[in-house]
Amino acid sequence: DAGNTGKQGYAYYMEKEINEQPEALKRILTNYLVDGSIDLGYEGAVDKMLTSFNRVCIVACGTALHAGMMGTHLFRKWLGIPVETEMASEFIYSDTVLDKDTLFIAVSQSGETIDTMEALKKAKKEGAACLAVLNVRGSSISRIADYTLYTDAGPEIAVASTKAYTTQLMIFYLLVLRCASLRGRMTEADLEHALENLRRVPDAITQVIAIKDDIHRQAKEVIMASDLFMIGRGMDYLVLLEGALKLKEISYIHSEAYAAGELKHGPIALITDGTPVIAAATQTKLISKELSNVKEIKARGANVVLLTKEELKADFAQSDEYHVIGLPNLDDEYMSFPEIVALQLYSYYVSADKGLDVDKPRNLAKVVTVE
């Protein structure tokens, strides 16, 4: 446990690390916002890199892969360029096209994951511009990448990653926003509005932590469950991939995230009386579609917990058929932060209430150094 400062009164490191997120995110904003504008460091060298590529390839494993998928979403949204995310273990053998106009981004908490490192070596060999998003300074991947953007979340001890994910997300927001503004894809006013939302993220997370008792009550309902589904669309779906990973890692409940529109193409066959489902609906324009999915699974007996934002709660209030958790209001594009923290807490309580070793789940390692 070198380098950490103990559990500081928390029952588990995971709980401590969930609670450290507001501070960790404030730190990133302090580190990367200089006089109100985004400064990615290296005396403008990263900026130079950001103006020249025409496609992006993001590679990672596990939780870092989920952060990378959100990065892909943001690049597409704000830059309108081709972007893909690939699992590092698959990338190594794939024929993904890379060249000097490709920006390759490796994401890793530890900076030591062998597959991510091998993928980065391959990208470098093929001439891509290589960035890394890492937490641990001086790690192996940082020595291979051209430049590294650090999340500086501090040591993460629990195997289930929490603050590494939210800080990786924050780096992606800053990176993509910087890129969009350098390339004239975003007005000053829009950029300022985006930064205002990002500055509100730490408090939004604190507000989620403040409703932990409600989340805990919902978690108690599923401790005997063998399967659980999480459904959502767009960004919600991307967050749920990470939420479902958290739950399966530490609670041993088989949990699966599904894009709500894909439900009909398979998983709905598994929804029967009492199947627990978490439905996330924080994206205003997708609400009505999500609601019709919720109706479909309710009709088949699912027990639904709905995650939405406070200001959208009224859309759901007419129904007492499901429990609604209202997350603090941010613009839709930033709801991923409070949403994942609610799912981290949920997974944490399920695991702790089952009496499992939250920080050291069976069969899992914090750092995977074998292929």
Ligand code: G6P
């Ligand atoms: C392991 C850990 C995960 C982590 C993944 C990638 O599976 O248990 O929490 O997301 O490796 O690790 P990295 O250090 O590259 O982010």
